[in-house]
Amino acid sequence: MLHAEHLTKRYGRRPALTDCDLTIPAGRLIGLVGPNGAGKSTLLQLACGLIAPTSGTLRVLGSRPASTPAHLARVGFVAQDTPVYASFTVADHLRMGARLNPSWDQALAERRIAQVGLHPGQRAGRLSGGQRAQLALTVAAAKRPELLILDEPAAALDPLARNGFLGNLREFVAELGASAVLSSHLLDDVERVCDHLVVLSGSRVQVAGDVPDLLAAHHRILAPRDELDRLPTGVEVIRAERADRHVRVLVRAAGGLPPIPWPVEPVRLEELVLGYLTRASESSAAGAAPSAGEVRR
Numbered sequence: 001m002l003h004a005e006h007l008t009k010r011y012g013r014r015p016a017l018t019d020c021d022l023t024i025p026a027g028r029l030i031g032l033v034g035p036n037g038a039g040k041s042t043l044l045q046l047a048c049g050l051i052a053p054t055s056g057t058l059r060v061l062g063s064r065p066a067s068t069p070a071h072l073a074r075v076g077f078v079a080q081d082t083p084v085y086a087s088f089t090v091a092d093h094l095r096m097g098a099r100l101n102p103s104w105d106q107a108l109a110e111r112r113i114a115q116v117g118l119h120p121g122q123r124a125g126r127l128s129g130g131q132r133a134q135l136a137l138t139v140a141a142a143k144r145p146e147l148l149i150l151d152e153p154a155a156a157l158d159p160l161a162r163n164g165f166l167g168n169l170r171e172f173v174a175e176l177g178a179s180a181v182l183s184s185h186l187l188d189d190v191e192r193v194c195d196h197l198v199v200l201s202g203s204r205v206q207v208a209g210d211v212p213d214l215l216a217a218h219h220r221i222l223a224p225r226d227e228l229d230r231l232p233t234g235v236e237v238i239r240a241e242r243a244d245r246h247v248r249v250l251v252r253a254a255g256g257l258p259p260i261p262w263p264v265e266p267v268r269l270e271e272l273v274l275g276y277l278t279r280a281s282e283s284s285a286a287g288a289a290p291s292a293g294e295v296r297r
């Protein structure tokens with residue numbers, strides 16, 4: 001679905017993405033997480049061809065993003081501010097979608113508009129933020145893209161609408177064999193629906209992979225404080241936190257955890273994400289942001 005090599009984007013001298021290598025298989029629902037300014041929107045805008053890389057390469061669905069009209073038709077995008085045309089009605093948006101998109105699904109669009117309680121005659125400029133997001137999401141989904149790119153899609157939705165939207169998104173991906181990538185600060189949402197995770201921080205990929213593989217490779221260990229250096233080789237310490245005379249350690253053991261003499265527990269996705277984000281923020285405060293694959297002991 002997406003393949004990036006040494007992907008770098010700078011705005012003037014400010015780095016937004018630095019030397020990112022990423023391979024994401026098709027048919028996944030991908031969660032893109034990271035703190036403010038991490039580079040999430042930049043990656044999504046590169047993926048749909050709105051901006052071009054400074055260096056490195058990016059291929060989406062096998063081609064350079066937005067390289068042809070046919071390629072554009074295969075990708076749907078909803079930007080962070082869920083733009084709509086203020087003077088158009090809801091029905092005008094659907095008419096426009098039908099004119100512009102060869103695989104437009106009018107039945108899906110009308111069903112969704114009714115489901116979320118929008119009236120076809122309402123002007124988009126008079127909709128609430130959440131209603132505008134629902135309209136933008138409907139136009140993107142009714143295009144029936146192979147890849148749906150959503151920049152913080154659920155941020156403006158109320159809890160019930162968010163719940164319904166995430167359920168629909170999962171069905172959409174499963175039914176059509178499509179892929180979707182969504183950036184989000186809501187780790188619960190990501191944990192609930194995503195089966196692939198990309199963690200960005202400080203313009204670099206910190207960790208990426210299928211969620212079951214990531215959960216299988218990470219563990220929480222409670223080790224005596226002075227014995228951390230006895231961890232077997234191949235076990236990477238992501239984050240260590242002091243707890244009395246012990247250290248609570250998040251570790252990654254990609255090839256399976258060798259036997260160790262201390263208590264080992266599984267980790268939840270939220271803990272895993274926070275471990276990488278904390279490590280990145282501590283390293284950047286110390287003057288060097290680590291990225292995926294860099295081993296710290």
Ligand SMILES: Nc1ncnc2c1ncn2[C@@H]1O[C@H](COP(=O)(O)OP(=O)(O)OP(=O)(O)O)[C@@H](O)[C@H]1O
Pocket residue numbers: 011014015016034035036037038039040041042043
């Ligand atoms: N058009 C632009 N011009 C200059 N700098 C930009 C531009 N867009 C983004 N940046 C900078 O690039 C970096 C990454 O921004 P980006 O919007 O990709 O982050 P983000 O992870 O989506 O953040 P947020 O979670 O706050 O939406 C930031 O330092 C930001 O200030």
